[in-house]
Amino acid sequence: xxxKAQRKDGAEYSSAMLLEIAxxxxxxxxxxxxxxxxxxxxxxxxxxxxYYHFASKDAIIDRILDRSIAEAIERIRxxxxxxxxxxxxxxxxxxxxxxxxxxxxxxxxxxxVTRQLRSQVSPEIAERNRxxxxxxxxxxxxxxxxxxxxxxxxxxxxxxxxxxxxxxxLNWATEWMDTxxxxxxELGQLATSLFMDGIAPR
Amino acid sequence: xxxKAQRKDGAEYSSAMLLEIAxxxxxxxxxxxxxxxxxxxxxxxxxxxxYYHFASKDAIIDRILDRSIAEAIERIRxxxxxxxxxxxxxxxxxxxxxxxxxxxxxxxxxxxVTRQLRSQVSPEIAERNRxxxxxxxxxxxxxxxxxxxxxxxxxxxxxxxxxxxxxxxLNWATEWMDTxxxxxxELGQLATSLFMDGIAPR
DNA sequence: GTCTATACTAAGATAGAC
DNA sequence: GTCTATCTTAGTATAGAC
Numbered sequence: 001x002x003x004k005a006q007r008k009d010g011a012e013y014s015s016a017m018l019l020e021i022a023x024x025x026x027x028x029x030x031x032x033x034x035x036x037x038x039x040x041x042x043x044x045x046x047x048x049x050x051y052y053h054f055a056s057k058d059a060i061i062d063r064i065l066d067r068s069i070a071e072a073i074e075r076i077r078x079x080x081x082x083x084x085x086x087x088x089x090x091x092x093x094x095x096x097x098x099x100x101x102x103x104x105x106x107x108x109x110x111x112x113v114t115r116q117l118r119s120q121v122s123p124e125i126a127e128r129n130r131x132x133x134x135x136x137x138x139x140x141x142x143x144x145x146x147x148x149x150x151x152x153x154x155x156x157x158x159x160x161x162x163x164x165x166x167x168x169x170l171n172w173a174t175e176w177m178d179t180x181x182x183x184x185x186e187l188g189q190l191a192t193s194l195f196m197d198g199i200a201p202r
Numbered sequence: 203x204x205x206k207a208q209r210k211d212g213a214e215y216s217s218a219m220l221l222e223i224a225x226x227x228x229x230x231x232x233x234x235x236x237x238x239x240x241x242x243x244x245x246x247x248x249x250x251x252x253y254y255h256f257a258s259k260d261a262i263i264d265r266i267l268d269r270s271i272a273e274a275i276e277r278i279r280x281x282x283x284x285x286x287x288x289x290x291x292x293x294x295x296x297x298x299x300x301x302x303x304x305x306x307x308x309x310x311x312x313x314x315v316t317r318q319l320r321s322q323v324s325p326e327i328a329e330r331n332r333x334x335x336x337x338x339x340x341x342x343x344x345x346x347x348x349x350x351x352x353x354x355x356x357x358x359x360x361x362x363x364x365x366x367x368x369x370x371x372l373n374w375a376t377e378w379m380d381t382x383x384x385x386x387x388e389l390g391q392l393a394t395s396l397f398m399d400g401i402a403p404r
Numbered sequence: 405g406t407c408t409a410t411a412c413t414a415a416g417a418t419a420g421a422c
Numbered sequence: 423g424t425c426t427a428t429c430t431t432a433g434t435a436t437a438g439a440c
Contacts, residue, residue: 010423032234035415048418049424057416090402153401161384161392162401168374169367176366190363198400199355199364200292212405237433251406253435 015053018043023064027108027174031061062125068103068111069132075099076139089143089152090196096143097195098188100170101177105184109174112167140167153196166195217255220245225266229310229376233263264327270305270313271334277301278341291345291354292398298345299397300390302372303379307386311376314369342369355398368397 021042025034036057040047054060079099080092087095103111140163147153155162169191177187223244227236238259242249256262281301282294289297305313342365349355357364371393379389 046425051417052423151403154403155401162396164378165371165393165396169371172370172374191367194364194367194400196400196402198398199357200398201353201356202404248407254405259434
């Protein structure tokens with residue numbers, strides 16, 4: 001392996017590390033309160049060096065944002081695909097919720113926020129992000145539509161508000177979730193039975 | 203009314219207006235993305251003039267934060283107090299949820315956030331805010347404890363996680379709530395029946 | 405009470421050496 | 423690839439006139 005290849009590996013390693021660090025800090029203290037110098041410090045380098053890897057702070061934000069949404073989609077899809085064909089709605093919902101909670105735990109919730117996020121970014125990237133969001137929403141909509149058809153749930157076919165409440169509850173979990181006390185799997189089960197059965201005695 | 207009194211009225215009016223504007227902008231675009239110049243512009247004055255009314259941006263944040271929590275507490279208390287003595291848990295929960303949603307709609311949710319909010323502030327103010335938060339949490343805890351004692355709900359006496367999911371769902375509503383489509387009262391009823399009965403057929 | 409002018413600071417970003 | 427040094431911009435905040 002020659003010097004050039006090593007340098008290239010170093011670049012890939014540094015880029016990946018910077019993304020990890022930035023994602024962590026964004027989750028911990030928010031994007032606005034995370035500076036390039038903060039990220040650089042934790043990475044053990046100077047802020048200017050980051051610009052060798054990324055064109056701007058916005059570029060970093062976009063990379064992480066996009067990756068987070070993609071990750072949520074991927075994890076939910078995989079969790080659902082792993083289930084046996086005959087799995088009912090409750091099981092499928094629990095799998096999806098748990099996968100989603102895991103992503104929220106790893107990346108925080110900023111990937112689900114639109115309003116606060118106005119990084120001035122190229123139209124292509126904005127559009128790609130919009131598409132990803134729609135894709136994620138579609139997964140949930142389909143899941144509920146299936147459940148509706150199978151008669152496993154009572155809500156209307158157009159289940160928007162119920163879905164918004166459920167996803168909101170999951171999104172907010174980033175504020176209090178402590179995986180050392182309850183694993184995402186445990187929380188996912190709790191959320192599922194809460195959402196399915198409520199808290200009133202049957 | 204002499205000139206001095208008028209000046210005083212003007213000051214009170216301006217202060218109140220600035221708080222309203224700041225609260226709106228914080229909700230719309232987030233605290234970090236709202237500058238003193240932004241606030242001043244919407245208020246029709248120069249940024250430096252704000253400092254006649256408030257010592258700093260942090261002072262504004264704290265005023266709004268404190269007022270928002272106080273408002274949530276006040277509205278829930280009043281909504282519960284207005285109910286007939288014999289009102290059951292479901293009715294009481296619905297009243298509290300609706301009151302809370304109204305506050306979320308008016309002030310956004312940043313009043314419920316801790317992690318992102320690190321305005322370096324005097325210990326006294328920080329402590330006062332902490333107390334208010336505890337007070338708000340206590341109201342919910344009591345409500346659920348009552349419901350538990352009356353046998354109206356199935357969850358354990360220590361109902362922390364269920365409460366966190368419910369409040370999370372309500373907090374997140376600030377991201378999508380559109381009162382021109384559904385009023386807080388309608389949404390409150392929907393959230394209540396969702397939380398009480400779930401979506402599975404009985 | 406609000407203005408103009410300006411000080412101060414911190415952040416994002418670039419240039420060029422090594 | 424990362425450094426030092428520096429530019430530029432934008433934000434909070436102050437001083438003093440009116």
